[in-house]
Amino acid sequence: MTSGRSEQPPRAVGELPSRVNFRASLRAMFAAALEGLAADGVIAVAPDDLPGLLQQVRESADPKHGDYSGTMAMGLAKRAGRKPRELAAEIIRRLEVVPGYAGLFEPPGDPVGPGFINVRVKDEALAAAVTAAVADDRLGVAAVAEPQTVVIDFSSPNVAKPMHVGHIRSTVIGDALARILRFRGHQVITDNHLGDWGTQFGMILWGWKHCRDEAAYAANPTAELGRLYRLVRKVADAKPEELAADPEAAALAAAHPEAGREVLAETARLHAGDAENRGLWEQFMPVCLAEIERLYRRLDVSFDHQLGESFFQPMLAGVVDDLLASGLARESRGAVGVFLDGEEEPPLLIRKADGAFLYATTDLATIQWRLEHWRPDRILYVVDHRQGRHFEQVFETARRQGLGDVELVHVGFGTVLGDDGRPFKTRAGDTVGLEALLDEGVERAARVVAEAGRGEMDEQMRQRVAETVGIGAIKYADLSQNRTTDYVFSFDKMLQLTGNTAAYMQYAVARVEGICSKGRVDREAVRTAAGCVRLEAAQERALALALVRFAEVLEDVEADNRPNLLTAWLYDLAGHYSSFYDSLPVLKAEGDACSSRLALCDLTGRVLRHGLGLLGIGTVERM
C-alpha cells in the first residue's frame, strides 16, 4: 500500500551505498529496463502499471533459481503479442547494462522456463553489504526516504473492567507495528483510545452505591473496583445460570430487580454531568489507569497519548450537528444516522433516539481531532475484525465529510480460540484475565527453563529469564500468526523450544552471546575492524543473504501491517544461523575466517535481538 515507492533510488555506478537493499535496487533497475523498452515502443507500460510489475521482482522460491526472480515478462508478452522468452531476453539485455547493475548482481543469463528472469547477488557485493551492516548501528537498514506521520490506535481497553485475553492481540500487534514503523523512520504517534465513558462505569457507580466494601477499597482500590464490576455485571445481566453459580449476585439481583435499568441510569447521570457521579468517576479513573498501567509495564508497551472516549465527549454534539447541517446525516426512527448505501442498508448511527451518542460519534470526533492536531498521513486502527463494517462506515463518512487525503486503515485481527475451537475461556466459562494469562506463561516458562537450562543461574537471573521467555512466548505466538485469521491459544505450543517460537529465537541469541563471551570477543573491535566479511561456505552465503533482507522484510511488514512476515523471516534467519553454527567452526577457525565468522555471529545476534525488539520481545544473555 505504502511502501515500495519510497525506497532508495538506484545508485550510480561505482561505490556501494552503505545500506543496500538488494531487492529495492533490483526493482529500480528493472524499472529502468522496462521504461527503456516502453520508450522504444517494444511494450506498453503505463506509469500506473510499473509498481505492480516491479512487485513481480521478489526473492526466489528456490535458491537454485538464484536470489531474486522477475516474472513480469510472461504477462507483458501476452499483452504485447510477443513470445515470453524473447521478451524476457530483451528485458535481460536492458537490465544488465543499467548503471550499477553489474556492481551488485551477476548477469542473469538466459531466461528460464516460460520466461523467468533469475538474478543472483554478486558474492563480493553481498560480502560488502554485510561488512557495512556490521559497522552500522542501523544494521544495514536504511530509513525511508519520505517519512510519514502515522497514528496508531491500539489496545483501547474499557478501563473499568479487568483486561482479558481479548486485549492481547490489539496491544501486541499495535505495539509491534509502532516499533517497526518508527524504526523505518516514520513519525509514529501511538494513542490508546480508552473506553472510559461507557456502561462499565455505570456498573461501578451502581456497585459503589449499593455494595461497596470501604475497607477493601482503602486497602486495594483496584481489586475492589474489579470486584464491583464483576459482581454488578452479573446482577445487571441477570442470567439465571450465572446467578445460580453466585449466591451473592443472586441475592443482590433479587433485592434489585431493576438493576439493569439503574446501571444505565447511573451512566446517563454521569454523561449528563451529575456532580456526584462525575466526582466518583474522577476518583476512580486514576485507580483504573494504575491498574492497566501495571499490565502495560509488564508487557513493555507504552503510548504517547491515552485520549479516551471521555476526552472527545464535548465534541460529540458538534459532530452530529455538522453532519446534519451538511445533509450527510438525517433523522430516522427517532435516531440520527448517516445513510451510506441507500435506504435498505443500515445507516451509521451517530445519535440514539434517547439523545445519547454512540461509538461511531466518538470515532468521527476522534478522526477530526487527530487530523487537526497531528496532521497524520495515515491512521491505523488495530481492532478486532468483527468491527470491520463499523470502520468501513466511519471511514466512508469521514471521506464524504472531506477530511483530507489521510489514509484510514482498519488493521483487523481474528479471535483467540481455546482448544475446543471456541473463543478462549476458562474451564468455568469466564474470559481469561490478562494478568493470570501472563502469570501462567511465566510460570510455565520457569519450569521449561529449569528443565532445559544450563544451570549456574542465580534465582534473580532465573526469574528474569522466565519472565522474558514467558511473556515473549505469548507475544510471539500472537505475532507469528497471520493476523486476519483466528488462532488456537496453546501454552504447550508457544513454549516449545523448537520450531517457530520465541524461545527458539531467544536461544539463538543466547548462543551468539555464548560464543562471544566464551571467546572473550571484543565486539566493538569486531565491528570497527576494517576486515571484510568473507563468504566461502554455502552456509555463510545463505546466512549473509538472510541478514541483508532485514530491510526488505520490514518494508513488507509495513505494506500490509503484518508482523508475522517479520517472525517468519526471523525464524528463517535463526535457522540459517544454526546451520552455519553447526557446520563451521568460528572461534577455532584460522585467521581471517575466524574474524569474518565472528562478524557474522555478531551481526546475527544484533539483528535477531533487534528484530525481536521490534516485536516488543526481550532477550537474555544466557538461558
Place this chain on the structure above:
RNA sequence: GCGCCCGUAGCUCAGCUGGAUAGAGCAUGGGAUUUCUAAUCCCAGGGUCGUGGGUUCGAGUCCCACCGGGCGUACCA
C-alpha cells in the same frame, strides 16, 4: 435473507497484488555429539489445497455454484 472472512499433511499453521516440484513446526521413523550452549543440526515418510465447474502459457491464490464453519447485520463498544 444479505454482507464479510475462513476450509491447505494426523495436529497447529505459512503460502508475499497467479509463477517454477504446495512449505514449516509438532507428532512418527532414522542419523550426527571427545560441544564454540544438542534448547542444535541433517535425512525420510506423510497432500486429489472442502466439492464441482470456469478464466490462461500457468490457479492454493482470480470468477461462478454448492457443502461446511465463523462473524456482522439500527440505537453496545
